[in-house]
Amino acid sequence: MRFSDKVAVVTGADSGIGRATATRLLAEGATVFAVDVHHTQPWPEPDAGRLHLLDLDVADPAAGERLDAHLRAAAGHVDVLANVAGILHIAPFLEVSREDWDRVLAVNLTGVFFLSQTVARLMVEKKTAGRIVNVSSVHAVVSEPNAAPYTATKGGLEAMTRTMASELAPHGITVNCVRPGATRTGMSEPIYTAQIVRSLLAKIPLGVIAPPEWVASAICYLASDEACYTTGACLDVDGGYAMDGSLPGTIYS
Template sequence: MRFTDKVAVVTGADSGIGRATAERLLAEGATVFAVDVRHSQPWRDPGAGRLRLLDLDVAAPEAADRLAACLRSEAPRVDVLANVAGILHIAPFLEVTRQDWDRVLAVNLTGLFFLSQAVARIMVDTQTAGRIVNVSSVHAVVSEPNAAPYTATKGGLEAMTRTMASELAPYGITVNCVRPGATKTRMSEPIYTAQVVRSLLGKIPLGKIAPPEWVASAICYLASEDACYTTGACLDVDGGYAMDGSLPGTEYA
């Protein structure tokens, strides 16, 4: 119950890592504002009115103002912001259009920036030593062919996390990042064909593809007081994918 009496905002909360994070925070006592462009799956009511569902496209220009207005009217403060919302567009580099590029950046980077800014202002105004946790990807550091806009946003997000951490540290606000590897989510499902799964299992040292709950555990750690002295960090949750330079199937003499 690390989050009893805490208020948390989770974006991308309808499914996948966002859903698992919101459910974990609820289970540990938080009041959760679950944000997504739409809520298509039923929620289990934790009781005590601790769940708020907010339909919001994080890429919309008015999203940050809408979220801030909602929080200022319904919450005494904000303790945690988990930026999980993200989209993936698959196309060869030579075929990516300006529309494709703009949409991925709007969701994964621009919207995240301004939502974080709005929530951080509330934390500062209420003198709350809050926690902001951003969700990157192993593909910020490992190439993913046919996903240039996505990888660009994740690399940018990690750099932005460090700058946010530096600027918000004087207010007692920490900003960290989780870098998931292969994870079973609604976004990854279409590209995780049988062949892709076999290749991943051969590449990942721990030999597993993560359920969203494993990534949510890392997010909640960084959002908790257990990580009070950690800021500007990026935590790999990838089964060893990014660090492994071995050659699968090769024996060294």
């Protein structure tokens, strides 16, 4: 029950890592504002009405103002923000349109910036030693062909995390990042063909593709008081994918 009496906001909460994170926070006592463009999956109602479903597009310039109004009306403060919402556009670099580029950046980077700004302002106003956790990707540091806008946003997100951490540290607010590897979510499943899965399992030292709950565990650690002395960090949750330099199937002698 690390989050008893805590108020948390989770974006991308209708499915995947966002859903797993919101579920874990609820299970550990938090009041959760679950944010997504549209909520399509049923939720069990926790005790005392601790779940608030908000239909918000994080790319909407008005999203921050609307979230702030909900938080002030229903809770009065906020302790945790988990920026999980993200989209992936698959196209060769030479064929990416400006529209596709702008949409991926609006959700994965611009939306994170301005929702974090909204939440951080409320934390500072209420003198809350809050936690902001951003969700990057192994592809911030490992190339992913045909996903240039996505990889650009994840690299930018990690750099932005460090700057946010520096600026918000005097207010007692920590800002950290989780860097997932291969994870089974609604976004990733369409590209996880049998061939891709075989290649991934050969590349990942621990030999498994993660369920979203494993990433949610890392997010909740960084969102908890257990991580009170960690800020500006990026935690790999990738089964060893990014660090491994071995050649699959090759034995050195």
